[in-house]
Amino acid sequence: MYNLILRDLYLALYSSANFFYTSSFFILILVLLPFIFGTSIDQLQLLFKGILWIGLSLSIILTMERIFNTDYEDGSLDIILQKNSSLEIIVISKYISHWVVYCLPLFIILPLLSLLFYLNTSDVFAIFLNLLLGSFGMIFIATFVSALTLAAKRTIFLKAIIMIPLFVPFVIFGSGDNSWLILLALSMLSFVVSIYVSTYGLRLYGES
Amino acid sequence: MYNLILRDLYLALYSSANFFYTSSFFILILVLLPFIFGTSIDQLQLLFKGILWIGLSLSIILTMERIFNTDYEDGSLDIILQKNSSLEIIVISKYISHWVVYCLPLFIILPLLSLLFYLNTSDVFAIFLNLLLGSFGMIFIATFVSALTLAAKRTIFLKAIIMIPLFVPFVIFGSGDNSWLILLALSMLSFVVSIYVSTYGLRLYGES
Amino acid sequence: MYFRVTKNHINAIKAANPYLILSTVTAFVIGLYYALIQSPPDYIQGDSMRIMYIHVPSAWFALMCYTILAGSSVLWFITRNPTFNLVARSIAQIGMMFTVLSLVTGSIWGKPTWGVWWVWDARLTSMLLLFFLYLAYIFLWQAIANKDIASKISAALAIIGFINIPIIKFSVDWWNTLHQPPSISKLSAPSIDVSMMLPLSIMTLASLLFLITVFFIRFRIEVLDNKILRVGDEI
Amino acid sequence: MKELRIEDLNCYRGSHLVLKRLNFSINSGETLLVRGDNGSGKTTLLRALSNYIRSYEGNIYFDELKTKEDHKYKNKFTFIGQKNSLKDNLSVKKNLKLWEFLYNRKISPIEILSEFNLSQLIDDDVSSLSDGQRKCISIQKLRFSESMLWFLDEPFVFLDEKNSKILMKKIENFNKKNGIVIVTTNIDLGLKFQKEINLNV
Amino acid sequence: MKELRIEDLNCYRGSHLVLKRLNFSINSGETLLVRGDNGSGKTTLLRALSNYIRSYEGNIYFDELKTKEDHKYKNKFTFIGQKNSLKDNLSVKKNLKLWEFLYNRKISPIEILSEFNLSQLIDDDVSSLSDGQRKCISIQKLRFSESMLWFLDEPFVFLDEKNSKILMKKIENFNKKNGIVIVTTNIDLGLKFQKEINLNV
Numbered sequence A, B: 001m002y003n004l005i006l007r008d009l010y011l012a013l014y015s016s017a018n019f020f021y022t023s024s025f026f027i028l029i030l031v032l033l034p035f036i037f038g039t040s041i042d043q044l045q046l047l048f049k050g051i052l053w054i055g056l057s058l059s060i061i062l063t064m065e066r067i068f069n070t071d072y073e074d075g076s077l078d079i080i081l082q083k084n085s086s087l088e089i090i091v092i093s094k095y096i097s098h099w100v101v102y103c104l105p106l107f108i109i110l111p112l113l114s115l116l117f118y119l120n121t122s123d124v125f126a127i128f129l130n131l132l133l134g135s136f137g138m139i140f141i142a143t144f145v146s147a148l149t150l151a152a153k154r155t156i157f158l159k160a161i162i163m164i165p166l167f168v169p170f171v172i173f174g175s176g177d178n179s180w181l182i183l184l185a186l187s188m189l190s191f192v193v194s195i196y197v198s199t200y201g202l203r204l205y206g207e208s
Numbered sequence C: 001m002y003f004r005v006t007k008n009h010i011n012a013i014k015a016a017n018p019y020l021i022l023s024t025v026t027a028f029v030i031g032l033y034y035a036l037i038q039s040p041p042d043y044i045q046g047d048s049m050r051i052m053y054i055h056v057p058s059a060w061f062a063l064m065c066y067t068i069l070a071g072s073s074v075l076w077f078i079t080r081n082p083t084f085n086l087v088a089r090s091i092a093q094i095g096m097m098f099t100v101l102s103l104v105t106g107s108i109w110g111k112p113t114w115g116v117w118w119v120w121d122a123r124l125t126s127m128l129l130l131f132f133l134y135l136a137y138i139f140l141w142q143a144i145a146n147k148d149i150a151s152k153i154s155a156a157l158a159i160i161g162f163i164n165i166p167i168i169k170f171s172v173d174w175w176n177t178l179h180q181p182p183s184i185s186k187l188s189a190p191s192i193d194v195s196m197m198l199p200l201s202i203m204t205l206a207s208l209l210f211l212i213t214v215f216f217i218r219f220r221i222e223v224l225d226n227k228i229l230r231v232g233d234e235i
Numbered sequence D, E: 001m002k003e004l005r006i007e008d009l010n011c012y013r014g015s016h017l018v019l020k021r022l023n024f025s026i027n028s029g030e031t032l033l034v035r036g037d038n039g040s041g042k043t044t045l046l047r048a049l050s051n052y053i054r055s056y057e058g059n060i061y062f063d064e065l066k067t068k069e070d071h072k073y074k075n076k077f078t079f080i081g082q083k084n085s086l087k088d089n090l091s092v093k094k095n096l097k098l099w100e101f102l103y104n105r106k107i108s109p110i111e112i113l114s115e116f117n118l119s120q121l122i123d124d125d126v127s128s129l130s131d132g133q134r135k136c137i138s139i140q141k142l143r144f145s146e147s148m149l150w151f152l153d154e155p156f157v158f159l160d161e162k163n164s165k166i167l168m169k170k171i172e173n174f175n176k177k178n179g180i181v182i183v184t185t186n187i188d189l190g191l192k193f194q195k196e197i198n199l200n201v
């Protein structure tokens, strides 16, 4: 398991998807805001949270192909399946490595970003907590959709139809206040579903 | 030229999720706006325009891999380069097909969306015009960045970093009022730069 | 025939290195002495304005480095002399460093003067974009395996990105923003007190020396990495 | 009688001189077999002949025109490499339709597939084909362009004996119609062609 | 003395029965050559032997244990297919590092590359290697797992004569150490192995 995670991190570090890129992406999205909506502080504070959520969902959607697909295409997935004792371990290490690579950067630069958008500490903490719990859930969802689409080809539309509605509750509750309990529940629910469906998808993949 | 455009449209129709995917994502985001940012009408109208611009930029960034990269990876680009009399024609037909597939949907649903946000006709028309001119320019930019980065693989984020600064002028003027002339000028400028740089990128690709 | 880097040039650069380092350090010591101890505090801003002595030179050099970067890329396209390409590549990192420095010092300065770390005005934001342009230039070069092509492509990017420079430079005049309009670099009478002018000049000189030192070190590495010396000239 | 002639061709890949002072010529109706070890530059040679690589030194003439400068040269050759120009997630039929657009030429899918006896695969996804089946379809790009030059980069790889024979037959027929073929290979296929060069030093 | 035994193997791909009542067995120290036309199911067979395909009928035994049920079977075989598990945009060295993580085993890159005389490519990007060079590296996955079974799907494809010989030598040495090898091919390579089956009907 550690090996698999290390490997994914190594891969992310040296191929395009590294920390810098991801965090720059978020900063850049946020940089567009003042140009569009003007520089009034209240306005920007209001938008900040919403845009973070949109940014997070997009960056997960944008990169979900990388969870299993790239490894599938070049045959590394065969080795991963062979060399690990259980499918659950594979799935869980993918959660971890994908989260570290594509979500963690957001949380590291979040304090900086909230400075730029004039938020105070307690607000930042609430946003942080919501985003954190939400990002877990969204990674779980992305992983199982990615595993499912490995097995069943020509499901691009299916993929779109599954992903987006599942992200909606996270975005709605995430941008509300005091909703971390709901997000926690949602994430736990999606964890259970995801671990089950992802391993199912991986098991089917061999047959395809 | 028509053939190349038809081919891209055919391909998009049967394989690409993103048409459906991105447009449904942005409809959803727009529909979710009240949930994310609260429900005052004035507020929403203000946000509406901005979110459209963010949506447009993101959906172009999201899909730019498809302008040249997928064809490059499976070798179709070799055929395209060989069978067309000039690189300019290839680039221009890519502009058209990509715009039809990834921007047109937004303009088709725009009237519907603006109903939802209580906008009046003249406002909608202004927004429409700005977005239209801006989308041209942004497609030009996306195309040349895509051509330039052909040799660099799997670099979604890198492309985003290059592109977003270039999108900024569009977004600034686009979300202002009465700025269609500036947008027109910007688009024309980026057309000139793009056609030159894209053909340059395509010419280099063969060597790599 | 165009100018070529030879073994002699490289050796000269290598020989000059210790002197450059020494003079940079000296200039910084003197400059900081004047900036921090000798010069009077500003009567409105107090001691916080001392950060200007770092902020202003690094902002200037951030812009200057990009100008050199874009300029040598253009020259490289015209003359195909690989030396220009190496100059461009050597200057990029330094430029990025100055950009970061001016962003950081600027926002440290912003806290006491504006009350916030950051404002979204045109100059500041375009400076942030400049940082991303540097970043993109450096990453793009690394992301392309064939270095021949990588140089061409990143040169093209550098030239396109040059649009940003006039935007940064004139943003303060064009848009009404919070940021200080030019008071020093106005060509006619500088509207600044001599007691501040002196440390600022020394600090500018020190930063310039620093730029040159780092540039030569990087340039030497680039030359050695890229084997552009003629046969027989290898080191 | 047309001639493809290479004069003193030097070609770099990266910083590495791959093709070194290469000279040869072939005439209408002939096939040239290019042999060479892995990494000896066979693929590079074909890509230079196809104008994808243009930074070579030396000259390539076809019909006494420099290929780099002849604007009509584009329509005179077909290059079949290892990338098979097939979209994995589409059916064979839809892929052939895409080729029709690319080459601007209509050919019935059945006609194309039946040559290698693959008609039953018409509605299958490309991703579910075997390697050999994919290769056969890729080779059929030859049908789409009416060119006088075929550049085939290891075309026999993945093909079984039956399909190799079909391809050999195609090459022979093409030669009879005055076509010029260049085939690369890195092993001894036991095939006889009119001319042969070896890129090993 | 260990034995790999296939009994009455039926295997469907999609709705299509690809392997039909297949029976054979091999013992330690032997190599089996599987021949068959394109689409005859060679790759399918190897993937069934490697447990990637599990929906077959019939049984596969290794060392008298059903492979489908033996949890330790995972560590007993290595499958080398057409996909080469290399990331195009990384250097060879970094790719080998990734393999070290995947297989949880450290081997010096030079040791791996020198076997096929590729040491000079260590810092090159995989995307700039020739097809044969890539294939050689892919085959070296064999070094990473200490298994008793090698399943090689058309391993000689893209290899030149020299490299084919090196691979043959590897197979022979492995046989001497009691390893079992199954090799597929669709053409007559002129190679002699202990056993041979043909999947054509």
Ligand code: HEM
Pocket (backbone or CB within 6 Å): C052, C055, C056, C059, C060, C102, C103, C104, C105, C106, C107, C109, C110, C111, C113, C123, C124, C127, C128, C168, C169, C179, C180, C181, C182, C183, C184, C185, C186
């Ligand atoms: C992160 C925030 C900041 C950034 C990115 C920034 C950027 C820049 C840039 C690019 C220049 C060079 C302009 C030129 O050469 O025309 C500059 C100059 C200058 N900045 Fe800032 N700045 C920041 C914050 C501040 C603050 C807070 C102050 C003080 C209130 C300040 C005062 C000055 C002054 C006095 C100059 C010299 C202007 C001249 O005479 O040319 N800056 N800054």
Ligand SMILES: Nc1ncnc2c1ncn2[C@@H]1O[C@H](COP(=O)(O)OP(=O)(O)OP(=O)(O)O)[C@@H](O)[C@H]1O
Pocket (backbone or CB within 6 Å): B207, B208, C146, D013, D014, D015, D016, D018, D036, D037, D038, D039, D040, D041, D042, D043, D044, D045, D186, E127, E128, E129, E130, E131, E132, E133, E158
């Ligand atoms: N894009 C590239 N950049 C740098 N070097 C390259 C590139 N493409 C190929 N090479 C190098 O050029 C040499 C020749 O490659 P080429 O693909 O022409 O060989 P080949 O004869 O086709 O070999 P094979 O039999 O393995 O297909 C190889 O050593 C390879 O590493």
Ligand SMILES: Nc1ncnc2c1ncn2[C@@H]1O[C@H](COP(=O)(O)OP(=O)(O)OP(=O)(O)O)[C@@H](O)[C@H]1O
Pocket (backbone or CB within 6 Å): A207, A208, D127, D128, D129, D130, D131, D132, D133, D158, E013, E014, E015, E016, E018, E036, E037, E038, E039, E040, E041, E042, E043, E044, E045, E186
């Ligand atoms: N995922 C799949 N879904 C449906 N059918 C498949 C799938 N994979 C392979 N097939 C079919 O199964 C048959 C056997 O394929 P297989 O890849 O085993 O052939 P092979 O003997 O390896 O051929 P080759 O010599 O071309 O590699 C082929 O007809 C192929 O079309």
Ligand SMILES: [Mg+2]
Pocket (backbone or CB within 6 Å): D042, D043, D044, D153, E130, E131, E132
């Ligand atoms: Mg080759």
Ligand SMILES: [Mg+2]
Pocket (backbone or CB within 6 Å): D130, D131, D132, E042, E043, E044, E153
């Ligand atoms: Mg096979």
